[in-house]
Amino acid sequence: MSNETKDLNNYLYTSSYDDYNIDSQSIMNLLYVSGPSTCNANMISPQIVSDLHSSIQGAYGVGFELSPSSTEFFNSSIDQENDFYSAYNYNISHKSHEVVAGGGAIVESETKVSASPSSSEADHHHAEDSCKSLMKREADDDGGKDDQCSQKVVKTKKKEEKKQREPRVSFMTKTDVDHLEDGYRWRKYGQKAVKNSPYPRSYYRCTTQKCNVKKRVERSYQDPTVVITTYESQHNHPIPTSRRTAMFSGPAACSYNSSSLSPVSDFIINTPRTFSRDDLFCAPYASMNVNANYQQQQSQEFHHESDYELLNEMFPSVFFKHEP
């Protein structure tokens, strides 16, 4: 990690959204989970965030390319009704090619995560879109009685679908760059002025065919240096190699470790073998709470001695302390 990278003071907030709208104010109120860490915000933290989210969702991956910024890592979920934020702890252990991010709230609150590893999110989206186009078609078709009837059905269906909104993950990054490069290809399909904000919100869609991932980018009106990025749905394809840095040459998919799901949720993030040093540095360092079995596992689970040495070098000793 370069000094230039460290010098830039970037922040990253993350949250899991059940709510449909971003509430910038709410996001700003996110609990501080981690100690300040200097790492590559635009690069790795969103990756970790995304991976975390994907663990919750079942599969969700976003890789971020390098940009000169550093991050304080925030990670939380949002209670939909009360803007209540609870925090994850980011435990890490190393299982072969996996990083396990285990639950354990730092704050005195239960981690509220709607862990819905739905494999049909894309289908939901498809359904929503097709429903929408259907309605549009019906509207265009100068509807008769049948149309009125079907419209009712469609509306009912749509209401039901609305309850099953695409889960979203959003995070805030302190950066000058509006559109953070994340390795995927996006096409901007809209821009809207945001109420009470001088900064517009941009809407992007993944350009890959049959991929329904969308993302919204807006700058916080409270802190113009903060960019709020919200991802919706999940990629059903790997990151385009042409746009992907060597660092993220592996698959972005994550698996959901249901067997280890605790009340505060455990996650498995599959990481490519090329998982960078900064990657490892950023996430666990953000909130240091160690899996109690970590040290017992580490000697067996690190396939390469250098891995452990590397981590030892990167993480403060406190990170590896035993918990009672």
Added chain:
DNA sequence: CGCCTTTGACCCGCGC
């Protein structure tokens, strides 16, 4: 020429 952004119009849900 393909891909992308821009931007005004449009649709829809929601609150009053």
Added chain:
DNA sequence: GCGCGGGTCAAAGGCG
């Protein structure tokens, strides 16, 4: 019913 705000569409234009 109306107005507002969020989200999307699609034509037009820019760029490499």
